[in-house]
Amino acid sequence: MDSVTLSKQNRLYWLGRYAERVYAAVQVLMEEYDRLIDGEGLDYTAFCRDMGIPCVYISAEDFCRRYLFDGTNPHSIRSAVESMLGNGMVLRETISSPTLAYLQMAHGAMELAEHSDAPCVPLQWVLDDIMAFRGSFDDSVEEERIRNITKTGSQVERISLMLRMGWHRERLDRELQKLLNRLYKTGLQPNPQALEVVTACALGNEPVSRQQLLESVEGLFAV
Amino acid sequence: MDGLVRHTRQINQQLARYGVKFGIYKNGTFQERLFPFDAIPRVISHEEWQVLERGLIQRVRALNLFLKDIYGEKRILSDGVIPEDFVYRSPGYLPQCEGIVPVKGVYSHISGIDLVKGKDGVWYILEDNLRIPSGASYPLIARQLCRRCSPETFRQNPVVDNRGYGRLMRRTMDSVNTGGINVVFTPGRYNAAYFEHSYLAEQSGAVLAEAGDLYVRDSTVFYRSTQGDQRVGAIYRRVSDEYMDPLTFVPESLIGIPNLMAAYRAGNVGILNAFGNGVADDKGIYYFVPKMISYYLGEEAILSNAPTYLPFYPEDQRYVLEHLDTLVVKDVAEAGGYGVVFGSGLTAQQRQELAGTIAAQPRRFIAQEVIDFQDLPILEDGEQVERKADLRAFVLSSGEETVVWPSGLTRFSRNPHSFVVNSSQGGGFKDTWILSR
Structure with missing residues (x-):
C-alpha cells in the first residue's frame, strides 16, 4: 500500500483540481481564439465576473493572451499549469515518473503556445497531455483511494466551473452524483454541512440556490 | 556512438519530458534549469574499471573505518597518524555523535568519490563526498533515455547496464533497516536536487517525506500516514547534518525531525549517511586518506590523491x-x-x-x-570541442558488502577556460559507459 500523509493527500486533491481547471479553460480559450478570427469576441468582463477573478484586461484579444499566458497573474491558466506541475512533482513516487512526464509535457506545450503565432496547435497538445496524464494516472496508481482523491479534486473543479460559468447545467445532477461516489471511496472527511447540501442537491431532495451549492462544493474541504 | 550523437536532440527532448532539472537560487529567486546533457559518453574500459572498482572499495572501506574510529576509540589520533587538530577543528566533526555506532557499524552508505583522469593516464581522486553526495539520478535516467533514442548503439557496444541503481539503493537501505518503511527525506520542492530526491525515492520504492511527515515517539521514528502512522526503519536523508534535528543541532531548523538523534542513538533507525561524516570528507582530511588505508587495511592505496x-x-x-x-x-x-x-x-x-x-x-x-587532466569531447553548436570533465563514482556500503555502481556522473565544464564542472556553475553531464569486455 502506498502511504500518504495529510500534505500528500492535499496535493493529490489539488493536482486534480488544477488539471481540470487547465483542461476546461484551454478548451474554452481555443474556441475564443477561433471566434476572434471573425472579429467576434468573448464578453471577457462577464467571464471574469462569473469566474470571480479581477478583470485586468483591455480587450477580448488581450484577455485571450494574458488569461492564458501571463505567469505573473495568479489567476491565469499559465499559473494553473505551474500549480498542476508543482503538485505533480512532489508526488512522483506516488504517481510514477511516466505519469508525471505528461504534466511536464503539458507544461512544455504551454510554453510553446505562448511563443507561437498559432497557439491553438500547441494548446491542443496541452489537452492531449492532460488526457494522457489521466490515463497514465489511472494505470499507475494502484490504490483506489488515492486515485479517487485526485478524481474528487477534478470533480469539485468541474462542478465549480459548471456552476460559475453556467456550462453544461443539464449534466449537473450526474456530476454531483459522480462526486459523491468518488468522495465515498476516498475516506476523506468533508465538511458535514457542505456535504449535506451537496447530497440533497444530488438526490434532488430540495431546491438549492446556485450560490449555496457553489459555496458548498467549494467548502467541502475548506478548513 | 554516432547513433547517439545523431539523436542528441531527441535525447534532450526526452530529458525535458521527464523534467531532468536542477534548481539554483539566483538573485534571491529559485529557478529550475535543465541539466545540459552531452550525448558523447565517457568510456571506461573493462580493465580500467576493475582497477577503479578495487581502489574505490578500498578507499570507502578505510573511510568507514576512520569514522568508526574517530567517533569511538580514536586510535588513529593516539597513534599520531593524523594530527588531532585536523579532526577536532573540522566543521564536519560533530561531538554529538561521540560514542554512537550506527546500525551494522556503517557510516557512509552512499559515497560519491570525485576523480579525474590525468593526461598521464592515471586516475586521481579529487575529493570524497560522504555526507549527501548527489548526482546518481542523472546518468541513471539518461541511460534509459539514450537506449530508447538509439537502441542500435547499445546493441553494438558492450556497455554494462547501470539501471539497477534503484535496486542497489534499496538493498543498502534494507541492510540497515531496523524494521519499518524506507524513507527518502528531502528538504522540499525548492531544493536544488529535488528531481533527484523524488526520482530516487521512486526507483528504490521508498516513501518521499519532508519535515512534518516524520516524527519521533519513544525514540522511534514514525511516518504520519492518513492510514495510521507507520514505523520508519531507514532514512536516506538529503538534508545536511546541522538541520536534521533542531533539538541537537541548529535549533532554528524547520526542515528537520525533532528528537531524531534520540532514535538514532538508540539504534532504532538506520540513517544513510550517518551524522558526522563531514569529518572524513573534509578537504584537510583528504590528504591523510592514503595513510588511513595503510593504517586500517595494511594496504597501499590503489588510487592516487592529487x-x-x-x-x-x-x-x-x-x-x-x-x-x-x-x-x-x-x-x-x-x-x-x-x-x-x-x-x-x-x-x-x-x-x-x-x-x-x-x-x-x-x-x-x-x-x-593542477592536474593536467584529460579533456573529453563534447558537442557545442554541432561542433566537437574538448572540455575538462571529472567523474563522480558512487560506492554503496551495506553491512554485508561494499560495491561500486558500474556507472557514474561525468560532469564537464562548458567554459573552455575553466576546470570547474559543477552544475551550479553552468556545467553539463554525460553518460559514463563501463565496458563489459
Whole structure:
C-alpha cells in the first residue's frame, strides 16, 4: 500500500483540481481564439465576473493572451499549469515518473503556445497531455483511494466551473452524483454541512440556490 | 556512438519530458534549469574499471573505518597518524555523535568519490563526498533515455547496464533497516536536487517525506500516514547534518525531525549517511586518506590523491607560498566548486593577499598541483570541442558488502577556460559507459 500523509493527500486533491481547471479553460480559450478570427469576441468582463477573478484586461484579444499566458497573474491558466506541475512533482513516487512526464509535457506545450503565432496547435497538445496524464494516472496508481482523491479534486473543479460559468447545467445532477461516489471511496472527511447540501442537491431532495451549492462544493474541504 | 550523437536532440527532448532539472537560487529567486546533457559518453574500459572498482572499495572501506574510529576509540589520533587538530577543528566533526555506532557499524552508505583522469593516464581522486553526495539520478535516467533514442548503439557496444541503481539503493537501505518503511527525506520542492530526491525515492520504492511527515515517539521514528502512522526503519536523508534535528543541532531548523538523534542513538533507525561524516570528507582530511588505508587495511592505496600540500605544516606552507602561481588553493569549508582559486588566474596583488590569508589561517586551506587532466569531447553548436570533465563514482556500503555502481556522473565544464564542472556553475553531464569486455 502506498502511504500518504495529510500534505500528500492535499496535493493529490489539488493536482486534480488544477488539471481540470487547465483542461476546461484551454478548451474554452481555443474556441475564443477561433471566434476572434471573425472579429467576434468573448464578453471577457462577464467571464471574469462569473469566474470571480479581477478583470485586468483591455480587450477580448488581450484577455485571450494574458488569461492564458501571463505567469505573473495568479489567476491565469499559465499559473494553473505551474500549480498542476508543482503538485505533480512532489508526488512522483506516488504517481510514477511516466505519469508525471505528461504534466511536464503539458507544461512544455504551454510554453510553446505562448511563443507561437498559432497557439491553438500547441494548446491542443496541452489537452492531449492532460488526457494522457489521466490515463497514465489511472494505470499507475494502484490504490483506489488515492486515485479517487485526485478524481474528487477534478470533480469539485468541474462542478465549480459548471456552476460559475453556467456550462453544461443539464449534466449537473450526474456530476454531483459522480462526486459523491468518488468522495465515498476516498475516506476523506468533508465538511458535514457542505456535504449535506451537496447530497440533497444530488438526490434532488430540495431546491438549492446556485450560490449555496457553489459555496458548498467549494467548502467541502475548506478548513 | 554516432547513433547517439545523431539523436542528441531527441535525447534532450526526452530529458525535458521527464523534467531532468536542477534548481539554483539566483538573485534571491529559485529557478529550475535543465541539466545540459552531452550525448558523447565517457568510456571506461573493462580493465580500467576493475582497477577503479578495487581502489574505490578500498578507499570507502578505510573511510568507514576512520569514522568508526574517530567517533569511538580514536586510535588513529593516539597513534599520531593524523594530527588531532585536523579532526577536532573540522566543521564536519560533530561531538554529538561521540560514542554512537550506527546500525551494522556503517557510516557512509552512499559515497560519491570525485576523480579525474590525468593526461598521464592515471586516475586521481579529487575529493570524497560522504555526507549527501548527489548526482546518481542523472546518468541513471539518461541511460534509459539514450537506449530508447538509439537502441542500435547499445546493441553494438558492450556497455554494462547501470539501471539497477534503484535496486542497489534499496538493498543498502534494507541492510540497515531496523524494521519499518524506507524513507527518502528531502528538504522540499525548492531544493536544488529535488528531481533527484523524488526520482530516487521512486526507483528504490521508498516513501518521499519532508519535515512534518516524520516524527519521533519513544525514540522511534514514525511516518504520519492518513492510514495510521507507520514505523520508519531507514532514512536516506538529503538534508545536511546541522538541520536534521533542531533539538541537537541548529535549533532554528524547520526542515528537520525533532528528537531524531534520540532514535538514532538508540539504534532504532538506520540513517544513510550517518551524522558526522563531514569529518572524513573534509578537504584537510583528504590528504591523510592514503595513510588511513595503510593504517586500517595494511594496504597501499590503489588510487592516487592529487599531489596535495597542507599549509598547516611549515614545510608545505613554504612550498605553497613560493609556488602559488602554479597551484590551486581550496578553502576546506567550501563545497560545490566555490572557494577554489587557481593561482595562475590571480594578479600579483591578489596572490599576495591570498598568501597573507594562508599564512594567517593555514588550517583553512589546502593547495594542490593542477592536474593536467584529460579533456573529453563534447558537442557545442554541432561542433566537437574538448572540455575538462571529472567523474563522480558512487560506492554503496551495506553491512554485508561494499560495491561500486558500474556507472557514474561525468560532469564537464562548458567554459573552455575553466576546470570547474559543477552544475551550479553552468556545467553539463554525460553518460559514463563501463565496458563489459
